[in-house]
Amino acid sequence: MKASQFLISTLKEAPADAEVVSHQLMTRAGMIKKLGAGIYTYMPMGLRVINKVAAIVREEMNRAGAIELTMPVIQPAELWQETGRFEKMGPELLRIQDRHERDFVVQPTSEEVVTDIARQEFKSYKQLPRNLYQIQTKFRDERRPRFGLMRGREFIMKDAYSFDRDPASAQISYQAMAQAYRAAFDRFGLRYRAVAADSGAIGGDLSEEFQVIAATGEDAIIYCPTSDYAANIEKAEALAPKGPRPAASKPLTKTPTPGKSTCADVAELLNVPLQTTVKSLVLATDELNDKGEVAKSQIWLLLLRGDHDMNEVKVGKLPGFEQGFRFATEAEIVAHFGCKPGYLGPLNLKQPVRVVADREVSVLADWICGANEVDFHLTGVNWGRDLPEPALVADLRNVVEGDLSPDGKGVLAIERGIEIGHIFYLGTKYSKAMNATFLDENGKPQFFEMGCYGIGITRLPAAAIEQNHDAKGIIWPDAIAPFTVVVCPINPDRSPEVKTAAEKLYAELLAAGVDVILDDRGERPGAMFADWELIGVPHRVTIGDRTLKEGKVEYQHRRDAEATPLAVGDAAAFVLGKLKR
Amino acid sequence: MKASQFLISTLKEAPADAEVVSHQLMTRAGMIKKLGAGIYTYMPMGLRVINKVAAIVREEMNRAGAIELTMPVIQPAELWQETGRFEKMGPELLRIQDRHERDFVVQPTSEEVVTDIARQEFKSYKQLPRNLYQIQTKFRDERRPRFGLMRGREFIMKDAYSFDRDPASAQISYQAMAQAYRAAFDRFGLRYRAVAADSGAIGGDLSEEFQVIAATGEDAIIYCPTSDYAANIEKAEALAPKGPRPAASKPLTKTPTPGKSTCADVAELLNVPLQTTVKSLVLATDELNDKGEVAKSQIWLLLLRGDHDMNEVKVGKLPGFEQGFRFATEAEIVAHFGCKPGYLGPLNLKQPVRVVADREVSVLADWICGANEVDFHLTGVNWGRDLPEPALVADLRNVVEGDLSPDGKGVLAIERGIEIGHIFYLGTKYSKAMNATFLDENGKPQFFEMGCYGIGITRLPAAAIEQNHDAKGIIWPDAIAPFTVVVCPINPDRSPEVKTAAEKLYAELLAAGVDVILDDRGERPGAMFADWELIGVPHRVTIGDRTLKEGKVEYQHRRDAEATPLAVGDAAAFVLGKLKR
Known part of the structure; x- marks a missing residue:
């Protein structure tokens, strides 16, 4: 072309x-x-x-x-x-x-x-x-x-x-x-x-x-x-944590946390690792009647470590969640917890909810959660001692970097x-x-x-x-580049030798089945190079009067910082060699 | 394949x-x-x-x-x-x-x-x-x-x-x-x-x-x-007719034609050639006001020979027809002609209309048209004598077989x-x-x-x-056939020689770049041949036990009535020769 x-x-x-x-x-x-x-x-x-x-x-x-x-x-x-x-x-x-x-x-x-x-x-x-x-x-x-x-x-x-x-x-x-x-x-x-x-x-x-x-x-x-x-x-x-839950070592304490409604804020206030905090997510599942109306709703409390994110797909597979789930409304939350979101927890509930603990939460000791009272959290919370063991333990969270690989062969990145x-x-x-x-x-x-x-x-x-670009433009892999090779003659109108050499190389590459384009537009070198760097054609051969007088042309891969001088007679073979690799 | x-x-x-x-x-x-x-x-x-x-x-x-x-x-x-x-x-x-x-x-x-x-x-x-x-x-x-x-x-x-x-x-x-x-x-x-x-x-x-x-x-x-x-x-x-209009030779006569409202019926009744009758087509062009409503309508009478058909594209190019045209309503016709369609003509009009004569009508003498009275036609009508020369003469009709070619080099088919x-x-x-x-x-x-x-x-x-088929099915030209060649082994499961010869020929044609299909489905010969005749693959090679024992296979083009026996070793070359032509 x-x-x-x-x-x-x-x-x-x-x-x-x-x-x-x-x-x-x-x-x-x-x-x-x-x-x-x-x-x-x-x-x-x-x-x-x-x-x-x-x-x-x-x-x-x-x-x-x-x-x-x-x-x-x-x-x-x-x-x-x-x-x-x-x-x-x-x-x-x-x-x-x-x-x-x-x-x-x-x-x-x-x-x-x-x-x-x-x-x-x-x-x-x-x-x-x-x-x-x-x-x-x-x-x-x-x-x-x-x-x-x-x-x-x-x-x-x-x-x-x-x-x-x-x-x-x-x-x-x-x-x-x-x-x-x-x-x-x-x-x-x-x-x-x-x-x-x-x-x-x-x-x-x-x-x-x-x-x-x-x-x-x-x-x-x-x-x-x-x-x-x-x-x-x-x-x-996220695999189940290795080893058993540590023993409780701290008393259950109601601690003032005024205005601190996120785990991160609470951890900072109390100067404890975020990993010792537990967030409370309140979900609901609805039972529908024959008419498709909601007949009954079940409220669930999901407990995840403060540094973990809920994984909706995993939650969607919990028993009882087959028909889908939703986040509970504020009215439902207040009815069950007696408190608005931000200070919720599994203790001192007004109405029973089903508690599901993430695997990591189930092995925590001396943890921190909301007190179901605005501006208060509980510290030193312990399973079995302060509240019943969780009814259900499951993988509820997204994995994070450093988690064990499920195949047991390393850690995740x-x-x-x-x-x-x-x-x-x-x-x-x-x-x-x-x-x-x-x-x-x-x-x-x-x-x-x-x-x-x-x-x-x-x-x-x-x-x-997205994977292959730089400040100048695109860098196509050979297989899907719009053209595999571009031949760029410099000022061919001023030099018949340059024009002839460029057309000869173009014809040779074309005959060898290469998807090559000859830039015969007559653009100035700077604009011409900028175009091809932007378009991202991976292989470029430049033919200029100055080097051609020495019998040379220049090859440059789109990723190369510098051009490689080639004897003009070797150029086609050199490019073909590059394409074979 | x-x-x-x-x-x-x-x-x-x-x-x-x-x-x-x-x-x-x-x-x-x-x-x-x-x-x-x-x-x-x-x-x-x-x-x-x-x-x-x-x-x-x-x-x-x-x-x-x-x-x-x-x-x-x-x-x-x-x-x-x-x-x-x-x-x-x-x-x-x-x-x-x-x-x-x-x-x-x-x-x-x-x-x-x-x-x-x-x-x-x-x-x-x-x-x-x-x-x-x-x-x-x-x-x-x-x-x-x-x-x-x-x-x-x-x-x-x-x-x-x-x-x-x-x-x-x-x-x-x-x-x-x-x-x-x-x-x-x-x-x-x-x-x-x-x-x-x-x-x-x-x-x-x-x-x-x-x-x-x-x-x-x-x-x-x-x-x-x-x-x-x-x-x-x-x-x-349709070129203008050669030669001048013949002179009038018959008197204008009002002739009863009860129930005969088409030119063909009238010609039959009066026992004259259809070419002497003239049909009257009443069209209207509308002038619109600024609101797009019809402000004024012009009524046109187009005259064509009884054996000719109006050409809408040509009529659409008449002067005055730039904004389109329509057939006149029955009310418009009655108002201008004082008669319902079937017996219309250019003489004895109630209100003036613009008359356009087809080129062929303009050179008729002693012609026949409706009398603008139900059940009556006029015979012996002549331009100039019985009515004014037509205001406009134009090519209004479809050409017919035998008309002169517009390039003057023969007659039309x-x-x-x-x-x-x-x-x-x-x-x-x-x-x-x-x-x-x-x-x-x-x-x-x-x-x-x-x-x-x-x-x-x-x-x-x-x-x-539509162009290439017969009672058995499609007959594709080589260039657009779904497959160019089909190789049909007969009962290959019963004869390893047939199977081997078919696969060998298939491989040879494939290697030569032919778009060939090998029918390895194991269908019975009758069903297999019927399929390929219906699908219309142009070239078929059949390989059967009986002929293969004599070293022969059979070639048949989809248009051939009979198969041509070939030496098995020559089959690929023979087919390639057929494709080159």
Whole structure:
């Protein structure tokens, strides 16, 4: 490609609404152009990256035996009503009526449509397993779309769906996808981690996220540097503390803590470690009657150490929390504790509540909690002596750096990541809802065991940039760069030799199958280099009159601080050598 | 590809709603699956065809210097309001509101968005010409979607848009697209015609349709077998008749024609050629006041020969018809003619009307028309003697087979076609509406001269089938076949030699870069052959125990009545030879 034949459009300044670096750089490099909130045109430079990502994903999906199709973007509501998602999904689901006032959705995913295809196509166990995928435009009507392609409303996703005859076979299909994902992610040239994720209400352990590591990522990735353990924060288990609870050594004392309603404030006032304080979280679970009204509410008191955060996914799995939970209202709190929030604790309750202690809280001695009286806390609290042993002890908290690794092979570290892929064993959730069955060897209908597998095709370039950039711009990995090599002649209009040498090198690299661009725009050197550094093409060869007279050209990788002089005749071979590595 | 790893799903019967053969065969061959009215999943077999079509189009667009981008499917209403299309377009434009009740459309084309990009990106004449294109999902909410992919609601289109500094440059851009379209259509392997089309209100002659020739096509293509003249029916000019009007030879006579209200009935009753009768079409044009209400209506009488049909596009270009026209109401007709339709004519009017005669009517003598009295016609009517010469003579009619070709090089013939591509010089229609300008050499803002260029990517396979099928199924041209070659081993499970020979041939063709499928499903020969004949793979090699014992396999093109025996060792070379042609 010659630059004069392409659309290169760089900006000095990022738009005011671009908060993250990938959004800033993709806009400045002319890769995306905003059309509306969360809606972007993929400009020619950006589309090249997206197409390379899609091509790698497609190859690895095909290699893994998945079969490509394309389901409609606009889907009739009927199938979405079969699973209940038409009603259950919030306003993220973009709903439309056509000219005949029939309901449709703009697909955010395609579980319903693909399950409908499976129940029509896969009549017999002999046709299984099958994996169908598409690379397709999707829409999620995010309330506050931002961060460019990181959280757009319209986006491109690869979504695959596997159909198996039984859980054992579904496991194999799932593992084949896990392997295909690793193969694709290895090819992208990004640092990433596959982390265990919570599989929600389905149960089982078969869910993994593929996280591109970046300091700016919104997800916390938990991993063990001395083993291969990795999980997301929702999933990572906080092990039970080793060793028994120390013996009580202090008396129970009501201590004035005027105006100190947080654990941190209390610890500071009393000059004790935050780890000796306990926070009281009051939750409620509701029982509904046949009409869907609340018939009865149960109040729960969750106790966590002052330095720990509650993990909602773990709490959601407590016995009794199957139908969901909520934070208690202030009225409920006052009724049970006789006190407003900020000074709550498990002693001197007005009405009984169910107490659940985090594992770490259950082994504390001489701890501190609210006195259920404004401006007072209790110190020297001890289980068994001052209050009954907790009715339930559970893992309620997010792990923190330094916690023991669940695999027993070290301690946990935390880094930030951007979720780009998610693979998920679905079981029969959708096949049951849609009565999607095949006939087994005995001619008996069985529900499909399903899995679903997504990769955010348009999100990946943004994540790659969050991981790979510097003050000058983007630094693409070779595999997904818009162009792999740029040839930059300096003032070619003034030097026919420079022009000829640049065109010769361009032709040689093109003939060798390299995705090379020749900058024949006639820009001045400073502007030309700034453009390519911003756009982030990884390999650059500069051809100038001064060095060419000595038979030299200059090679510079986007990460190199200095250029490397090369004999002009060796340049093509040198670049090809760089690309092979 | 091995068939066992692919999704092959054929049906004996077409669905009841499939009216046209392409819809029937694509459904039966498992290429598409209906999800809703006019909304189809492109199943794996169909997607392969669509992808091949798209790849050819993309290559030819790139070769012509067009640059690919991807504009959003869901587009904010604001830009569509700038051109007025948000209001003007009918219910075909699918409108949506997002969660914040902002208006959006699902794009049917992208003139507004691409013009918005151009006015931001192309600031200077130095950046022109440019051509931007996308291959993208589109939606038109057809009132009565039908015919499968021929007239779907959701479909894939290639849409390109050119931006030029002046009309002369726009002509060059237009011609480059015309050439790229011919190159792509030549590669598809279909019989087609590029026909001149009417360019509507824009004026000028720069509009061509690319029509795939098929007896079932809904468009009439006019062409001259002895020259390269070709146009669609709207566009093809009916030349003025040669020679002068004959002299009047019969008296004007009022003739009873009870119950005969059509020219055909009258001609039959009076035993005269239909060509001597004249039909009276009463039209109205409305003048609107500032409030958009009808202030005044003008009544027009159009006279056409009884054997000719009115051409609405030509009539729309009459002076006075710039703001559109309509058929007159019965009340208007009675007021002006004193008679209900069926017996109308230009003589004995109650109120004056403007008379426009078709060129052929203007040279008639002794003609027949309605007497403006029920059950009576006039015969022996003559211009000048019985009524004034027509105020206006124009080409009002569709051409018919045998008319003189407008290029003077023969007579016209008519065949049927399916419109797959349309290229169009837009002028400044959109750039003016959106105030999209660039700066010329003098620093003065100028409106972009635009063109737009579409190819129906998902419609093309349907058109290909309408042109190429037989009683057994589809017959694909090589370039867009889902697979180019199928290798069919007969009962491979019973003969290891057959299995080995089939796998060897498959591997050889694969290694030679052929898009080959090996049918390893273990189907019985009859079912296997029926599948591939239905699916329409053009080249088949059959390997059976009986012939293999004699060292032979059998080649058969999908159009061949008989198979050709080949030495097993020559099979790959033979097939490759067939593909090269």
